[in-house]
Amino acid sequence: MLSVATTCPYCACGCGLYLLANRGELVGVAPSENHPVSQGRLCARGWSAHEAPSWGGRLRTPLIRKNGRSESASWSAAMDMLASEIGRLMHEGKAIGVLGSPRATNEENYLAGKLARAALGTSHLDFCLHSSFRPLMAGLEDVTGAYCGAASLADVEAADAILLMEGDLARAHPRAAYSVMRAVDRGARLITIGCASTQMARLSAVYLPAAPGCSGDVIDGLLGGVVAGGLEDRGSVSAWCDGYEALASALSPAEQTEQLRQAVEWIARANRATFLLAPSGASGEQLRRDAAAVASLAGITGHLDRQGSGIMLLLGRSNLRGACEMGVAAGRLPGYLPLADRSARDRLCSLWGKELAAGTGGDAESFIESVSGLIVVADDPASALPAGRRAQAAMEKMEFLVVLDAFVTAAVEMAHVVLPIASYAETDGTLTSLEGRVQRCRAAADPPGEARAGWQALAELCSRFGLSAPYRSSSEVLAEIGAAVPVYAPAGQAGEGWGGAFVGAVRKPKANVCASGSQPITYAEYPHVLAHEGVIDWGKDPLVAFSPTLNREHRSRARLNPQGLVEISKHDADQLGLRSGWHVRVESTFGDVVLPAVIRPELSAGVLLVPYAFRDHAAAVFAGRDMAAVKVERV
Amino acid sequence: MAMAQQASAITKAGALEWLGRLMEQAEVIAPVAGFGGDTVFSPLRSPAQIRWDFENPLHPPKQTLLPQTDPIVSIQRDGDCYEVLPIYDESPRVLFNIRSCDVKGIAFLERMHAADPPDASYLRRAERTAAISLSCVAPCASCFCICTDSGPFLRESYDIQLTDLGEDLFVEVGSKKGEALLAGSQDLFRAATEPELERRRELEESARRRFGEETCHFASAMRRISTGRVAEALWAKMSDWCLECGGCNLICPTCYCFSVKDRGSDGRLVRCRMWDSCQYPAFTLEASGHNPREQRKDRMKRRFFHKVSAQYYMRDGAIGCVGCGRCVKVCMGTTDMPAVVAAIRKGSWRG
Numbered sequence: 001m002l003s004v005a006t007t008c009p010y011c012a013c014g015c016g017l018y019l020l021a022n023r024g025e026l027v028g029v030a031p032s033e034n035h036p037v038s039q040g041r042l043c044a045r046g047w048s049a050h051e052a053p054s055w056g057g058r059l060r061t062p063l064i065r066k067n068g069r070s071e072s073a074s075w076s077a078a079m080d081m082l083a084s085e086i087g088r089l090m091h092e093g094k095a096i097g098v099l100g101s102p103r104a105t106n107e108e109n110y111l112a113g114k115l116a117r118a119a120l121g122t123s124h125l126d127f128c129l130h131s132s133f134r135p136l137m138a139g140l141e142d143v144t145g146a147y148c149g150a151a152s153l154a155d156v157e158a159a160d161a162i163l164l165m166e167g168d169l170a171r172a173h174p175r176a177a178y179s180v181m182r183a184v185d186r187g188a189r190l191i192t193i194g195c196a197s198t199q200m201a202r203l204s205a206v207y208l209p210a211a212p213g214c215s216g217d218v219i220d221g222l223l224g225g226v227v228a229g230g231l232e233d234r235g236s237v238s239a240w241c242d243g244y245e246a247l248a249s250a251l252s253p254a255e256q257t258e259q260l261r262q263a264v265e266w267i268a269r270a271n272r273a274t275f276l277l278a279p280s281g282a283s284g285e286q287l288r289r290d291a292a293a294v295a296s297l298a299g300i301t302g303h304l305d306r307q308g309s310g311i312m313l314l315l316g317r318s319n320l321r322g323a324c325e326m327g328v329a330a331g332r333l334p335g336y337l338p339l340a341d342r343s344a345r346d347r348l349c350s351l352w353g354k355e356l357a358a359g360t361g362g363d364a365e366s367f368i369e370s371v372s373g374l375i376v377v378a379d380d381p382a383s384a385l386p387a388g389r390r391a392q393a394a395m396e397k398m399e400f401l402v403v404l405d406a407f408v409t410a411a412v413e414m415a416h417v418v419l420p421i422a423s424y425a426e427t428d429g430t431l432t433s434l435e436g437r438v439q440r441c442r443a444a445a446d447p448p449g450e451a452r453a454g455w456q457a458l459a460e461l462c463s464r465f466g467l468s469a470p471y472r473s474s475s476e477v478l479a480e481i482g483a484a485v486p487v488y489a490p491a492g493q494a495g496e497g498w499g500g501a502f503v504g505a506v507r508k509p510k511a512n513v514c515a516s517g518s519q520p521i522t523y524a525e526y527p528h529v530l531a532h533e534g535v536i537d538w539g540k541d542p543l544v545a546f547s548p549t550l551n552r553e554h555r556s557r558a559r560l561n562p563q564g565l566v567e568i569s570k571h572d573a574d575q576l577g578l579r580s581g582w583h584v585r586v587e588s589t590f591g592d593v594v595l596p597a598v599i600r601p602e603l604s605a606g607v608l609l610v611p612y613a614f615r616d617h618a619a620a621v622f623a624g625r626d627m628a629a630v631k632v633e634r635v
Numbered sequence: 636m637a638m639a640q641q642a643s644a645i646t647k648a649g650a651l652e653w654l655g656r657l658m659e660q661a662e663v664i665a666p667v668a669g670f671g672g673d674t675v676f677s678p679l680r681s682p683a684q685i686r687w688d689f690e691n692p693l694h695p696p697k698q699t700l701l702p703q704t705d706p707i708v709s710i711q712r713d714g715d716c717y718e719v720l721p722i723y724d725e726s727p728r729v730l731f732n733i734r735s736c737d738v739k740g741i742a743f744l745e746r747m748h749a750a751d752p753p754d755a756s757y758l759r760r761a762e763r764t765a766a767i768s769l770s771c772v773a774p775c776a777s778c779f780c781i782c783t784d785s786g787p788f789l790r791e792s793y794d795i796q797l798t799d800l801g802e803d804l805f806v807e808v809g810s811k812k813g814e815a816l817l818a819g820s821q822d823l824f825r826a827a828t829e830p831e832l833e834r835r836r837e838l839e840e841s842a843r844r845r846f847g848e849e850t851c852h853f854a855s856a857m858r859r860i861s862t863g864r865v866a867e868a869l870w871a872k873m874s875d876w877c878l879e880c881g882g883c884n885l886i887c888p889t890c891y892c893f894s895v896k897d898r899g900s901d902g903r904l905v906r907c908r909m910w911d912s913c914q915y916p917a918f919t920l921e922a923s924g925h926n927p928r929e930q931r932k933d934r935m936k937r938r939f940f941h942k943v944s945a946q947y948y949m950r951d952g953a954i955g956c957v958g959c960g961r962c963v964k965v966c967m968g969t970t971d972m973p974a975v976v977a978a979i980r981k982g983s984w985r986g
Contacts, residue, residue, distance in 0.1 A: 001677070001678060003669070003670075003675060003677060005670040005671065016671075018669075018670070018675070018694075020698075020703070022702075025704075026704075027702060027703060027704040028698065028702060028703030028704055028910075029703070030675065030693075030694040030698075031693055031694060031882070031886075031965060032669075032670070032671065032673050032693075033673055033674075033693050033964065034671045034672040034673050035671065040693050040964045040965055041880070041882065041964075041965055041966070041967050042880060042882060042965075042967075043878060043880045043967055044879060044880050044881050044912070044915060046880075047880065047881055047882065047885055050703075050704070054704075054898070055896070055898060170878055174878045174879075174880060174967050175967070177878055177967075178878060178967050178968065181876060181878075181968055181969060182969075185969055185985070199875055202875050203875055203876075497670075497671045497672075498670070498671035498672075499671075548894070548896040548909065549894070549909065549911065549915070552915075552917035552920060553916055553917045553920070556917065556920055556924055559924075560924040
């Protein structure tokens, strides 16, 4: 029995675990008591981390599409075809895009970025989930200059007050939920903002309900409470915050509920407070303002520059932060630096020996419809991008589609060339957690068939397109990452133990504080809000879809609801005389759809949610927007 | 007294020699230094890896007898027929330096799998596995075996029980399998002396005293659970402190629930038994989509009914807990066995 210390590939908490292998087959998972994050604890996903690689639909040989049919091919034949077809598109001046992935390692993402910017000369570079998290990162950046908070899970556990802007923390990030629970158990005050009385909301001292898109009002209420009560941290405000006067005058003196007043007091008087942010169903612009307002709340109460306090972004995939920091993100260079950053461009240019592609490129959702060639690394755009069907249609008519993946996904089935790569369990590399820990994955088994490590395949692609890429190991790629992104240099030198090295985002010397403000969403004729439930759908992620233990619920839900579904509150269901499973017509100004309704008792009145997995069923009502004002009737 | 007649002793240096001989006959699995300061059960590569002073590994030796993924049947297509053959693992194994609680856990699993209908896949592997336990002279921080009659020293269920006397180990043989492990190594052992026997008794007494006054009060919880006198509201409240990780089940030495899944392709399949958790929402999900235990509180109630109720106590002859304290360490929430038992006894959660 082989027992290999590695990092959990699911959410971004960064737990450590042992993969157990018997005669080359992954057979189990064991917890580690000494891992600094997990400390012996794993969630259901972590406990099943061995399953998808060993039970999944795996790619074993390169595939080439000939006359509409996919056929096995040798690596050299697949590489030849790829090089000649992509070369032809480049020669014809057609656009090419590259998609990295939040489930690929830093090494894979870095090489995907290098391939795009230096070898293929394109700026069409992104990863699909970026659009869901980008607004929150931008909001934090607006205020603090740093795209990530600095709070650690240990800070959350030791906090006196916690503000949680919810998706559904207990389901999305069990390890972070554990920290919150420990804090609450110790007497910390938990304040949740969201549209459902979730498990975390039930544990909270105060639950502030807010329909999707309306959290801004609640955060402004908290800001207003601080200002009105004179509860701001004077030292921090004068030393640290620009724009306090404007913020104070912008807030209308709204009436303070007792709950809001209490929450304000807890946050302002806490020695240590942490602020947890997850994307809700709100629009990108609203999310950005909400994140900025939360950062401002932390700033004026002194919790931005205090040890043990701070903000945490609840990133939805194991290496979402790494994908950003490796620069496979629209508009960003490695280090998540702006494209225009001259010194970063110069550094990369001398490191790669090539001029970087010019232009801004656009994000995945837009360029997937405009490029003629697309190289997808370990992702399935149709299930990850908000406009899933449009992405699917765009890929179907793509002139040349290349997919590098360990698993058979919908994207693989459409690709002209498929390169089989190792899953996280069969490759060495690093993942960057939401805390900024750069931790190692270690191979516990050989990749199946002819599959190769992703970094090897991407290095070969780089050299096919004229870049020097003579790496002998993933560690050599990591060493180069250290040169491209200096904060990653310590990661390459970190010892063999648990935990890895930390990277941090640099803050501005002064924060620009501001309020959120939100636009009214509903109006008389369309009194309900329809939004997506969460933006993190695990059901189609191959690491869940191919795990016999983890996929049961998702599969059952998809099979039971072939027409999709909409979740409705008990209150609204009673108003309509509805029972679970009955159909409703949901209508916005853009269109309407008839869907089965499922009553969810904890949901706030007036809110309707469509699970992300079923978003395409309600596309007519959303019409490309994140949310919509709707009316509902029983049919 | 039986113990005095059978008891022998061996020096620790002699024990390493003995280990070397055992390793020639079987895979010897013992707690060793793992990665990053962890202690883990692992096949020994050399007797020198053995440790005499260690905290019981978090991942239990159950994994040896009941692996997380266990191939049990091979299915091969032959034209229109299928050939179905059982897969047996009959490699000889010795679990060395396992703790008393885990010996009791294995005895529990053995009873369960031997009950009608017997589970040959489990029993054949267990038949070839022997357990040499190291009694606990000092309890771990989170364990409570004294409340579950499964330690710190054993009076039964072990093949061989060792007690660390310092320079020497006190050796008690408890089964035929145990006798077989000594056969061929008698030269390394000598009869235990009366002072050594006395020392062993003292160590057991002092170990028992170190648990202090704080015990688990299983009896009171059992009365309440068995007679349905735990308020629904209390289950609901407690279940909000559970994150459904399933860790409590997976690391529990007495949990054995599983699901079955076929792996393979092209008409060659291997049917595997895989650890499952009654705390997972889909554990009781039926093909129709109906789930009789859709709510977490009902799943939690079920777990503790199986562990602690008189009904199961009568069937199994023991409660479904060996007091190892692993669930305390592994619980993602705060609903480990001692916490829930205390809440049931008091009738309130963390009040």
